[in-house]
Amino acid sequence: MLDIYDLYKKMESNKILLSFKGAITSELLTSILQIVETRMEELQDSNKERKKVFNVLVEILQNLYHHIDDFEVEGPVEEVNNIKSSIFMISRLTDEYKIVTGNYLLTENVVKLKSRIDHINSLDRDGLKLLYKETLNNGEISLKGGGGLGFIDIARKSGQKLDYNFINIDEKYSFFTLIVRIEKVNKVK
Amino acid sequence: MEELKIEGSAKTPTIEFNASGDLLLKGRSIPENSIEFYKPILDWIENYGDSPKDKTVVNVQLEYFNTSSSKCILDVFKKLETLSGTDIEINWYYEEDDEDMLEAGEDYQAIIDIPFKMIEVEEL
Numbered sequence: 001m002l003d004i005y006d007l008y009k010k011m012e013s014n015k016i017l018l019s020f021k022g023a024i025t026s027e028l029l030t031s032i033l034q035i036v037e038t039r040m041e042e043l044q045d046s047n048k049e050r051k052k053v054f055n056v057l058v059e060i061l062q063n064l065y066h067h068i069d070d071f072e073v074e075g076p077v078e079e080v081n082n083i084k085s086s087i088f089m090i091s092r093l094t095d096e097y098k099i100v101t102g103n104y105l106l107t108e109n110v111v112k113l114k115s116r117i118d119h120i121n122s123l124d125r126d127g128l129k130l131l132y133k134e135t136l137n138n139g140e141i142s143l144k145g146g147g148g149l150g151f152i153d154i155a156r157k158s159g160q161k162l163d164y165n166f167i168n169i170d171e172k173y174s175f176f177t178l179i180v181r182i183e184k185v186n187k188v189k
Numbered sequence: 190m191e192e193l194k195i196e197g198s199a200k201t202p203t204i205e206f207n208a209s210g211d212l213l214l215k216g217r218s219i220p221e222n223s224i225e226f227y228k229p230i231l232d233w234i235e236n237y238g239d240s241p242k243d244k245t246v247v248n249v250q251l252e253y254f255n256t257s258s259s260k261c262i263l264d265v266f267k268k269l270e271t272l273s274g275t276d277i278e279i280n281w282y283y284e285e286d287d288e289d290m291l292e293a294g295e296d297y298q299a300i301i302d303i304p305f306k307m308i309e310v311e312e313l
Contacts, residue, residue: 029221030200033199046286047286048286051289052289055289058219058255059255059256062219062257065221066221129296133299133300149256149260152256153259157289
């Protein structure tokens with residue numbers, strides 16, 4: 001049986017502001033954003049910090065939201081729900097905000113995603129700016145509107161390399177973990 | 190020509206497009222799917238292009254926008270670029286410590302052939 005106090009202590013020691021496991025819906029996304037925004041205001045983080053975190057959070061959560069439609073799952077409802085679920089947590093540490101997400105993806109898509117993130121991580125500030133502008137202006141419009149800008153924007157705004165990990169579950173599925181850090185700035189104001 | 194007015198929400202911006210040539214985009218643009226939201230805006234600009242005023246001023250006062258909106262905002266600017274017979278000016282507002290928003294404006298400025306004015310304000 002799950003030891004809830006143990007889980008509580010783990011969340012406490014990791015300074016978790018908010019955590020969620022399940023399918024990300026539009027309504028839930030709105031709520032998470034509102035809660036985190038209010039919490040950051042209460043904690044009196046600087047305007048600049050709050051904006052960065054909010055911006056990055058929007059992209060991360062919307063990535064998870066859109067990812068649900070990326071593959072078809074067949075089978076019992078419970079299994080489908082499980083595969084389409086994500087985990088999300090945001091920690092407010094002494095010198096940084098840390099956002100961690102996890103979701104299943106098709107193993108066949110791992111190589112493509114990995115090389116995309118590696119490419120983004122290989123670029124410096126100017127390189128990211130260029131890639132962003134090229135991707136923005138390439139005329140391709142996806143139905144979701146973003147057209148592959150999400151990860152580039154997360155890397156640009158966070159100013160840090162994207163930390164990730166893939167766990168091979170079985171032939172069909174792998175589990176993708178993304179860790180995004182946003183450095184806290186001095187509270188000048 | 191009627192004005193286009195859309196009230197802002199937690200995820201979508203306030204739109205006030207007047208046939209007098211005064212166009213305002215203000216607030217947050219972070220919907221999951223932006224294309225639907227921006228469709229009437231693009232349509233309005235197309236109609237406005239039939240008989241535009243001598244001067245068209247676009248005020249962009251965004252607090253946040255997501256990457257899903259960024260392509261749509263580019264489409265809005267590209268649509269404006271096609272208008273003839275009007276002097277267009279885009280005023281891009283950003284809060285004083287928001288370098289990301291300034292940089293986002295500069296990205297558009299580099300792509301779009303319309304004069305941009307970057308305007309720093311204390312609060313949007």
